[in-house]
Amino acid sequence: MCTGVIMISDLTEKVLRSNIIYRGRILNLRVDTVELPDGRTAKREIVEHTGAVIIVPVKQDGQLLLVRQYRSATGRTALELPAGNIEPGEELESAALRELQEETGYKAKELVRLCSFFSTPGFSDEELHLFFASGLTLLNQNLDDDEFVEVLTVPWENAIQMIWSGEICDAASVAGILAVDSYMKNRL
Template structure:
């Protein structure tokens, strides 16, 4: 299906900020009706997230403080892609660094935009199984608690709002759906 009639061609781009992780641009675009508008766009290198499941069907989670939200959240392991890095390799690296686990089985589940109204960040979600525990290799500025949860605990964490980020919610809902299909 062709949706070109909805496109917003860029007329000009102005870089406002370049940081360690993100860059902010203001683009002037032509709207479908011919008028011009501005779009504030956050460029992000992309990221991965890992739904890591143990042999006992428990999910590996991390609890960490997230300054933009000014609170502690429970999340699946995740991290930023390095320039030119393959998402599958990044997923393996992030799982090891944040949790100390390695996995024998890997499967790409989905890739999603986190906030397409203003950011181009795309997160690649992977399933990891056949886990082996090792040593965490946290970055110098990374502080987190490692935890496991069964399905009931994951549902409680969702209901309480301790899990409030989209990538973790998508991953856990996928897990719940797959488990429900397997129980039929």
Template sequence: MDDHLKETKIDSALVYDGSFLKVIKDTVRLPNGNAATREYIPHPGAVVILPVLDNGRLLLERQYRYPVGQVFIEFPAGKIDPGEDPLVCAKRELLEETGYTATDWKFVCKIHNAIAYSDESLDIYIARGLTAGERKLDEEEFLDVFDCTPQELTSWVRSGQITDVKTIIGSFWLEKILSGGWQPIGR
């Protein structure tokens, strides 16, 4: 049904190959027959964890993000390793970043956060039945872990104190799930 909107790859070139990011420049055939270029960043995907403590409080992180030069409030998240199952990644990232493990995991949704310039997608999971343990941060990772109420999270989103898109979307889903209005869609 959408064939009249599709673009077809004619040629592709790797224009930047860094240790973390790559940039691809494709030549495409547009629906009207003309050619155009498309530059994008391929990404292996990532996960976002919405950790809910037994007392109803939420686990969040404060982390400095170099590209925008500031500390952000975020849900735990991380990049999927090659061949890694997204749920396995979510469990690994929750433990590494917060020290917590969870006994109850539910898939919430998949989001595409940068469709104009990347194929990155993020799988969002809600984690319950949390048990505290020791963090296992990566060598180059520095972050603070704290907890807050769902109401505090919502007020920070509304006031603009939280601008990270994965955290905003996660907060909206959590609000619906915790009120009983929505159920995680599962897999």
């Protein structure tokens, strides 16, 4: 045991005050004043988000569908899995099927929920729900008015290599592709 390390069994922070400083279309920003486990106070800046679904759509021939779009936050065009926000009251599976068709134009015959995880728990409550989609049928792409998305088909092994080369670099897509890679290997 290191000297000088204090072991605290309850790490819970008690919220003393909460103040929403921004309300937006897809997120809110609040500042909480919290009481720390040792009794001191601190500020926490929290991004509130309704959550999102991420879909890993794999065609019958093993090709992965990806979307390419410009991301203002990074100032770059990104190669990502189809994903999107969950509407208030919407079931997760319905959100996943809706986002898959909106962004790629495909409908899934089979949808498997694999896991859920927090995107960045240090400052956001956004929870992401990961789905594996197969049995794909092409219908019509139905993008939002402010969305410009290009759909790409990539061989599965190329997608894995694109993670390691940095071509696919958003956390949700990396986690999703690697999770489905493990899921598919364990199914065989």
